[in-house]
Amino acid sequence: MRLSKRGEYGLRAMIALAEPAENSDTPQMMQIKEISLREQISTKFLEQILLTLKNAGLLHSKMGVGGGYYLARSAKEITLGQIFRVLDGPVAPIKCVSQMSYEPCGCPDEDTCGLRMVMGDVRNAIADILDNTSLADVTKRQNAVRKKLGKK
Amino acid sequence: MRLSKRGEYGLRAMIALAEPAENSDTPQMMQIKEISLREQISTKFLEQILLTLKNAGLLHSKMGVGGGYYLARSAKEITLGQIFRVLDGPVAPIKCVSQMSYEPCGCPDEDTCGLRMVMGDVRNAIADILDNTSLADVTKRQNAVRKKLGKK
DNA sequence: TTAAAAGTATACTATACCAATAGACTTTAT
DNA sequence: ATAAAGTCTATTGGTATAGTATACTTTTAA
The missing domain is CATH 1.10.10.10 (Winged helix-like DNA-binding domain superfamily/Winged helix DNA-binding domain)
Known part of the structure; x- marks a missing residue:
């Protein structure tokens, strides 16, 4: 990953x-x-x-x-998701759960493939963070920590 | 990813x-x-x-x-996390947030690095899923879907 | 007891991708 | 005109991926 x-x-x-x-x-x-x-x-x-x-x-x-x-x-x-996708491609760990570039993965049956279900969860968890974090959120968070630590 | x-x-x-x-x-x-x-x-x-x-x-x-x-x-x-780590190494997207193989990443200050904070969240989200899903959980889930779809 | 089934172990290869570098070109301010 | 800045294309060396090939060992059944 x-x-x-x-x-x-x-x-x-x-x-x-x-x-x-x-x-x-x-x-x-x-x-x-x-x-x-x-x-x-x-x-x-x-x-x-x-x-x-x-x-x-x-x-x-x-x-x-x-x-x-x-x-x-x-x-x-x-958002970080936008940037990430431009440079590193799809967020999904495996193509069969990718929203932006789906491809079948060769398992016998996609509907009942347990790996696919879990990797779908993983994809969603990652996308949830990356697509809901903006650059402004990041700088805000940085400043909060700086303040707390009394840095710079 | x-x-x-x-x-x-x-x-x-x-x-x-x-x-x-x-x-x-x-x-x-x-x-x-x-x-x-x-x-x-x-x-x-x-x-x-x-x-x-x-x-x-x-x-x-x-x-x-x-x-x-x-x-x-x-x-x-x-767990899937155990299997994953054996074959693909650390779950962390970037080494400076890896539990199993930490390395500094070269940013000016790790404590206030916004990228590091977010990637830490991502790491935890992935690890949360992979380390809390056992093989038994996966097969159980597969069977539930099979039943629902009336397959095999 | 020996042949076949099955796993063990190494080495090799082709391809792709990554990270970085080089150098020439274009645009713009002064 | 010239220097500062971004643009574009090509190339390089290294590493990772996804296999293939081949020889070897252990076990069991005939």
């Missing part, structure tokens, strides 16, 4: 982009370098990832001097 | 081994061929998988004519 590095870096970057915007409604623009430095991610690799996210409509960008990336929508309207 | 073919086949095989034993307390023995035929799994590949499961202590076997594999413990006492 693994999150790939692409997924991890992409999620981290999106959270970073959501963070400063926290108290303003104007989208915060950040440069690739800025993010890669702060999150310790290979710049070139991050380039690809942000591009993918942009092509998927989750990010906008501005070219040229003083450019950068910014969220395509407000942090409340972007 | 993927279950590998090894994991899928292994779980399927274990469920198959749990099934006939349902109403008896004596462990049901099945041969590799029998299982591979019924579940449409490459015999040679399944061989490896069952061997792994055996070395992990979840299966026992009997060699020679009339031999086969059977569950090492009763179906109630084997």
